[in-house]
Amino acid sequence: MSVTEMFSYIQGFLSADQDVREEIRKVVQVLEQTAREILTVLQSVHQPSGFKEIPSKCTKARELFCTVRTQVADLKTKFPVEQYYRFHEHWRFVLQRLAFLAAFVVYLESETLVTREEAAQILGIEVVREKGFHLDVEDYLAGVLIMASELSRLAVNSVTAGDYSRPLRISNFINELDSGFRLLNLKNDPLRKRYDGLKYDVKKIEEVVYDLSIRGLAKEMDTVGDK
Amino acid sequence: MNRRDGRFRKHFSASLTDFLFPVFQQELDTKHDKYERLVKISRDVTIESKRTIFLLHRVTSVPDAEDILNEADVKLDGVRQKIGLIAEELRGEDIHQFHRAFTPGIQEYVEAVSFQHYIRHHSLISLEEINARLVFMRTETHDAQVLTFQVTPSDYLLGVADLTGELMRMCISSVGNGDINTPFRLSQFLRQIHDGFSYIGNTGPYEVSKKLHTLRQSLGKVEDACYTLRVRGSEIPKHMLADVFSSRTTLIDPDEGVV
Numbered sequence: 001m002s003v004t005e006m007f008s009y010i011q012g013f014l015s016a017d018q019d020v021r022e023e024i025r026k027v028v029q030v031l032e033q034t035a036r037e038i039l040t041v042l043q044s045v046h047q048p049s050g051f052k053e054i055p056s057k058c059t060k061a062r063e064l065f066c067t068v069r070t071q072v073a074d075l076k077t078k079f080p081v082e083q084y085y086r087f088h089e090h091w092r093f094v095l096q097r098l099a100f101l102a103a104f105v106v107y108l109e110s111e112t113l114v115t116r117e118e119a120a121q122i123l124g125i126e127v128v129r130e131k132g133f134h135l136d137v138e139d140y141l142a143g144v145l146i147m148a149s150e151l152s153r154l155a156v157n158s159v160t161a162g163d164y165s166r167p168l169r170i171s172n173f174i175n176e177l178d179s180g181f182r183l184l185n186l187k188n189d190p191l192r193k194r195y196d197g198l199k200y201d202v203k204k205i206e207e208v209v210y211d212l213s214i215r216g217l218a219k220e221m222d223t224v225g226d227k
Numbered sequence: 228m229n230r231r232d233g234r235f236r237k238h239f240s241a242s243l244t245d246f247l248f249p250v251f252q253q254e255l256d257t258k259h260d261k262y263e264r265l266v267k268i269s270r271d272v273t274i275e276s277k278r279t280i281f282l283l284h285r286v287t288s289v290p291d292a293e294d295i296l297n298e299a300d301v302k303l304d305g306v307r308q309k310i311g312l313i314a315e316e317l318r319g320e321d322i323h324q325f326h327r328a329f330t331p332g333i334q335e336y337v338e339a340v341s342f343q344h345y346i347r348h349h350s351l352i353s354l355e356e357i358n359a360r361l362v363f364m365r366t367e368t369h370d371a372q373v374l375t376f377q378v379t380p381s382d383y384l385l386g387v388a389d390l391t392g393e394l395m396r397m398c399i400s401s402v403g404n405g406d407i408n409t410p411f412r413l414s415q416f417l418r419q420i421h422d423g424f425s426y427i428g429n430t431g432p433y434e435v436s437k438k439l440h441t442l443r444q445s446l447g448k449v450e451d452a453c454y455t456l457r458v459r460g461s462e463i464p465k466h467m468l469a470d471v472f473s474s475r476t477t478l479i480d481p482d483e484g485v486v
Binding site for chain 2: 006007009011115129138180184186
C-alpha cells in the first residue's frame with residue numbers, strides 16, 4: 001500500500017466516524033431539549049405555590065420521561081452497541097442531567113434515593129454494560145450530586161414557603177448521602193470535583209436547620225406526622 | 228410522611244452505606260485499578276519503543292544495518308509481548324473506556340515499528356501490517372485462545388506523525404555522515420506523508436492538527452537540506468556538510484537568536 005492509499009483509507013474511516021458522531025449529536029440535542037422541559041416542570045416546586053402541586057408535577061415529569069425513553073431508543077440505533085465508550089462523551093452531559101432529574105422526581109415522590117436500577121429504568125437503558133446502552137455508575141453518581149444541590153436549594157425555599165419540616169428531612173437525607181459518598185475512593189477527576197461541592201450543600205442545609213431550631217420552628221418529623 | 232418513616236428512614240440510611248454505596252465503591256475501585264495497570268504497561272511500552280528508536284538511529288553510522296535491525300526486531304518482540312498484556316487486561320472490556328491509559332504507549336510503538344519498517348523497506352508500514360503482528364496465542368486450559376489488539380486509525384496517525392520527527396533526525400545525521408542519497412529519498416517520503424496529513428486536515432483527532440505544525444517544520448528542514456546539498460554539495464568538504472545544514476536551518480529560525 002502506498003502512502004497515498006494508506007491516508008485515503010484512513011480518511012475514509014475518519015469521515016465515516018464523523019458521520020456517526022453527527023447523527024449522535026442530532027439525537028442528543030433532542031434529548032437535551034426534553035431534559036430542559038422536565039427541568040422546567042420540576043423547578044417550579046421551588047415556588048411557594050409549587051409545593052402543593054408536587055404530585056401533579058411528578059406525574060407530568062414521568063410523562064416526559066416516556067418521551068426520553070423513545071429518544072434514547074433512537075440514540076441506541078446510531079452506533080454499534082459495543083462502542084458505547086467511543087462516543088460516550090457526546091451524551092455524558094445529558095445523561096447526567098437525566099439521572100439528576102430521575103433522582104429528583106423520585107425524591108419528590110418518596111423522599112428516597114433512586115437506585116441506579118430505577119434510574120436506568122426511567123431512562124429506558126441498562127445498568128450493566130454488557131447488556132447494552134447503560135448508565136455508567138459515574139454518570140449516575142454525578143446526577144445524584146446535582147440533585148443534592150437542588151435539594152439544598154429546596155430546603156431554603158421550603159422555609160420561605162412556610163414548610164419547616166421538609167428541611168429537616170432533606171438534612172437527614174443529604175447527610176446519609178454524604179456518608180455513602182465517603183465510602184468511595186475517588187480519583188482526581190470531574191466526579192471528585194463534583195463531590196467536593198457536596199460539603200457546601202451539607203453546610204447550607206445545616207444552616208437552614210440551625211436557623212429553624214434556634215427559633216423553635218423546627219419540629220421532629222414524628223411530631224409533624226402525628227398532627 | 229408519618230410515623231413509620233422513623234423506622235423507614237433508619238432502614239434506608241443503613242441501606243445507603245451498607246448496600247448501595249459499597250457496590251459503587253467496588254465498581255469504581257475495579258475500574259481504577261485496571262486503568263492504573265494499563266498505565267503502567269503503557270509506560271513500559273513507551274520506554275522500550277523509545278529505546279528501539281534510539282537503537283535504529285545508529286544505522287546511519289554503520290555500513291551494515293542488518294545487525295541493528297535484528298536487534299530492533301528482538302526489542303519490538305518484547306514490546307509486542309507487553310501489548311499482549313494490554314490485550315489481556317482489555318479482554319471483555321470496552322477498549323475505549325481505557326483508551327487514554329494506553330494510547331501514549333501504542334503511539335510510541337507505532338512510531339518505532341514504522342521507523343524500523345522504513346529503514347528496511349523505504350516505505351510506510353500499513354495499519355493492517357501493524358495489527359497483523361498484534362495477534363497473541365494464549366494456551367490456557369485445553370483451548371488455544373486468540374487474543375488481538377487493534378491499533379485504531381487515529382493512534383496510527385499520531386504515531387506516524389511522530390515518525391516524521393525521527394525521519395528528520397535521520398536526515399540530519401545521514402548528511403553529517405556524508406550520505407548524500409538518503410536525504411533526497413527521505414525528503415520524498417516525508418513529503419508524501421505530509422501531503423497525506425494535509426488531505427486529512429481537521430477531520431482527524433485534534434492532536435493531529437497540532438502535530439501537523441511540527442511536521443511542516445520537519446519537512447521544511449529536510450527540504451532545505453536537500454536544497455543545500457544540491458546547490459552547494461559539491462563545493463563543501465564532507466565533514467562540513469552537517470555544519471552547513473545546521474547553519475542553514477538556524478538562518479530560518481529567527482527566534483533561535485543566531486545570526
